[in-house]
Amino acid sequence: MTHPDAPRPDHPAGGASAVPGRLILGSASPRRLELLAQIGIRPDAILPADIDETPRRGEDARDYTARMAREKAMAIAERAQGTILCADTSVVAGRQILGKPADADEAARFLRLLSGRRHRVLTAVALHHGGRLHERLVPTTIRLRPLSAAEIQAYVASGEWQGKAGGYGIQGRAGSFVLWLQGSYSAVVGLPLAETAMLLAHAGISEGARP
Numbered sequence: 001m002t003h004p005d006a007p008r009p010d011h012p013a014g015g016a017s018a019v020p021g022r023l024i025l026g027s028a029s030p031r032r033l034e035l036l037a038q039i040g041i042r043p044d045a046i047l048p049a050d051i052d053e054t055p056r057r058g059e060d061a062r063d064y065t066a067r068m069a070r071e072k073a074m075a076i077a078e079r080a081q082g083t084i085l086c087a088d089t090s091v092v093a094g095r096q097i098l099g100k101p102a103d104a105d106e107a108a109r110f111l112r113l114l115s116g117r118r119h120r121v122l123t124a125v126a127l128h129h130g131g132r133l134h135e136r137l138v139p140t141t142i143r144l145r146p147l148s149a150a151e152i153q154a155y156v157a158s159g160e161w162q163g164k165a166g167g168y169g170i171q172g173r174a175g176s177f178v179l180w181l182q183g184s185y186s187a188v189v190g191l192p193l194a195e196t197a198m199l200l201a202h203a204g205i206s207e208g209a210r211p
């Protein structure tokens with residue numbers, strides 16, 4: 001059963017209290033929770049996955065992003081029972097995978113790199129259900145307008161880059177940097193809603209099916 005107050009980052013879902021069929025959001029991202037809420041889905045529990053997010057040497061960006069979502073789901077499946085939803089978002093400029101900037105300097109470097117050019121945002125979703133993993137990878141292409149040094153400095157000072165792949169959040173001030181995108185807006189924010197809804201529906205979870 002769902003409850004409006006149920007999802008808390010530290011909510012224990014493992015052990016004897018775990019019930020198969022419950023939906024566990026394996027994410028610390030408030031955006032992913034909000035996006036699920038947007039389609040009327042409220043997880044029964046939230047269990048952030050703590051995994052090593054370092055790309056392997058020469059690892060392809062799609063392989064890397066899919067692996068991250070999969071590893072998050074597998075890590076949670078080891079300690080909790082239920083249907084587990086995890087995702088991972090990477091920004092890719094050329095062959096470079098831009099993760100979450102470590103600090104303001106790195107955020108500024110990422111934004112200089114992305115300024116005035118086209119890049120890709122990859123979001124992978126992994127659903128662990130019935131002992132199997134179901135996966136989707138959603139690519140989006142985005143073009144940012146050229147950004148001046150002053151704009152980059154002001155954006156970095158806003159702090160909005162924190163915790164965001166590529167050092168920007170399309171859903172905030174950086175929305176004004178985006179000239180166009182082709183793909184899935186919700187995927188860029190962290191969870192592709194069409195693909196996620198389809199995966200969840202296969203697992204018997206949909207807005208209508210939940211109390």
Ligand SMILES: Cc1cn([C@H]2C[C@H](O)[C@@H](COP(=O)(O)OP(=O)(O)OP(=O)(O)O)O2)c(=O)[nH]c1=O
Nearest residue numbers: 027028029088089164165168169170188189190
């Ligand atoms: C490009 C972009 C990314 N992001 C966010 C989505 C993801 O939360 C984050 C990428 O980091 P992720 O490692 O995908 O996710 P996370 O660490 O925030 O959460 P968790 O692993 O616990 O699920 O960047 C935006 O919010 N807006 C954007 O425009």
